[in-house]
Amino acid sequence: MVTHLECGWCGKQYPSEELQRLSECCQRPLLARYDLEALRGTFTPDSFKGREPNLWRYAEVLPVRDKRYALTLGEGLTPLVDAPRLAEHFGVGKVWIKDEGQNPTGSFKARGLVMAVARAWELGAKELALPSAGNAGSAAAAYAAAAGLPVHIVVPKDTPKPIVEETRVLGADLSLIDGLITDAGAQVAEGVREHGWFDLSTLKEPYRVEGKKTMGYELFEQLGRLPDVIVYPTGGGTGLIGMWKAFDEMQQLGWIGDERPRMISVQASNCAPIVRAWEQNERTAEPWANAHTYASGLRVPRAVGDFLILDAVRASKGAAIAVSDEAMAEHVNLMGRATGIFAAPEGGATAAALPVLLERGIISASDEVVLFNTGSGLKYVAP
Numbered sequence: 001m002v003t004h005l006e007c008g009w010c011g012k013q014y015p016s017e018e019l020q021r022l023s024e025c026c027q028r029p030l031l032a033r034y035d036l037e038a039l040r041g042t043f044t045p046d047s048f049k050g051r052e053p054n055l056w057r058y059a060e061v062l063p064v065r066d067k068r069y070a071l072t073l074g075e076g077l078t079p080l081v082d083a084p085r086l087a088e089h090f091g092v093g094k095v096w097i098k099d100e101g102q103n104p105t106g107s108f109k110a111r112g113l114v115m116a117v118a119r120a121w122e123l124g125a126k127e128l129a130l131p132s133a134g135n136a137g138s139a140a141a142a143y144a145a146a147a148g149l150p151v152h153i154v155v156p157k158d159t160p161k162p163i164v165e166e167t168r169v170l171g172a173d174l175s176l177i178d179g180l181i182t183d184a185g186a187q188v189a190e191g192v193r194e195h196g197w198f199d200l201s202t203l204k205e206p207y208r209v210e211g212k213k214t215m216g217y218e219l220f221e222q223l224g225r226l227p228d229v230i231v232y233p234t235g236g237g238t239g240l241i242g243m244w245k246a247f248d249e250m251q252q253l254g255w256i257g258d259e260r261p262r263m264i265s266v267q268a269s270n271c272a273p274i275v276r277a278w279e280q281n282e283r284t285a286e287p288w289a290n291a292h293t294y295a296s297g298l299r300v301p302r303a304v305g306d307f308l309i310l311d312a313v314r315a316s317k318g319a320a321i322a323v324s325d326e327a328m329a330e331h332v333n334l335m336g337r338a339t340g341i342f343a344a345p346e347g348g349a350t351a352a353a354l355p356v357l358l359e360r361g362i363i364s365a366s367d368e369v370v371l372f373n374t375g376s377g378l379k380y381v382a383p
Contacts, residue, residue: 216246347373
């Protein structure tokens with residue numbers, strides 16, 4: 001059970017049993033903390049054998065207290081697919097693909113939104129809202145429907161049509177706007193002020209990251225170890241932050257030592273604030289002007305958790321890499337031919353980063369690498 005919340009910037013503590021957003025002290029993300037010492041020796045990799053095949057199998061390190069609020073549509077425990085032909089193509093020792101496209105609503109966003117919606121519901125939220133670049137909106141709509149809560153979703157007009165239709169069918173109050181996710185966020189903020197909606201924006205509440213961290217627990221469960229390298233497509237970066245948090249929790253639980261995968265953040269070359277900040281050795285990332293990319297999940301000009309992403313990349317001796325839309329599309333096709341997985345552009349971006357990483361010596365031919373395909377390519381197919 002969560003014991004308290006902690007400001008990710010300064011460490012100030014906040015109570016966990018009331019609705020919270022950014023920290024009052026620093027206006028930074030709040031992170032959930034647990035009594036891991038009490039779980040040490042009882043919550044082990046053997047303890048969740050035989051549990052339900054979804055992310056709630058890690059309930060001891062998740063924030064929802066009352067099982068009545070533990071929503072599920074079957075999210076989590078997605079396949080970790082061996083990709084030997086892709087490994088051979090790139091000249092890498094081992095390549096795995098964590099196929100998050102097999103989650104409900106076809107993307108990894110299901111992990112974060114099930115936790116955010118469930119916890120907000122448990123803590124008394126009556127009406128939800130979310131700005132989205134696409135997949136988060138449809139995931140929020142799905143879990144709000146499962147909870148019986150109204151939800152207001154605001155997305156850019158050029159969000160892929162399958163995602164727009166999915167969000168509508170799932171019952172959300174959907175608004176399409178001219179602009180980017182940051183403009184959508186401004187409209188949601190207005191609704192929060194005027195109508196009291198609870199905003200589920202990335203890292204502006206504490207619990208989406210708790211759902212996303214289960215990707216780290218699953219990797220350890222599926223491999224029996226941590227890989228050498230994780231290549232992750234980064235918009236808001238909640239998944240990368242969450243996995244890094246999971247690895248820290250695992251060490252405190254006694255599952256692992258201080259070993260960590262090298263964390264590779266991949267962005268679109270026309271929206272790469274994290275890459276620019278990493279290259280300039282900055283702790284935070286300035287917003288990216290005129291952001292554009294066909295990978296809607298990467299079209300995030302400003303990440304609220306920028307410092308947490310950059311801290312993880314640097315602490316792991318990883319890297320931040322930008323790839324073009326053309327390279328993404330090319331590697332979506334390559335991934336499909338070599339593995340049978342129809343990846344989203346964001347998944348293609350991780351494969352596109354591999355030759356750059358090899359050329360720069362950031363990864364080697366002997367490494368075991370996990371690529372995250374964060375969604376189904378079907379979400380991007382035009383009608």
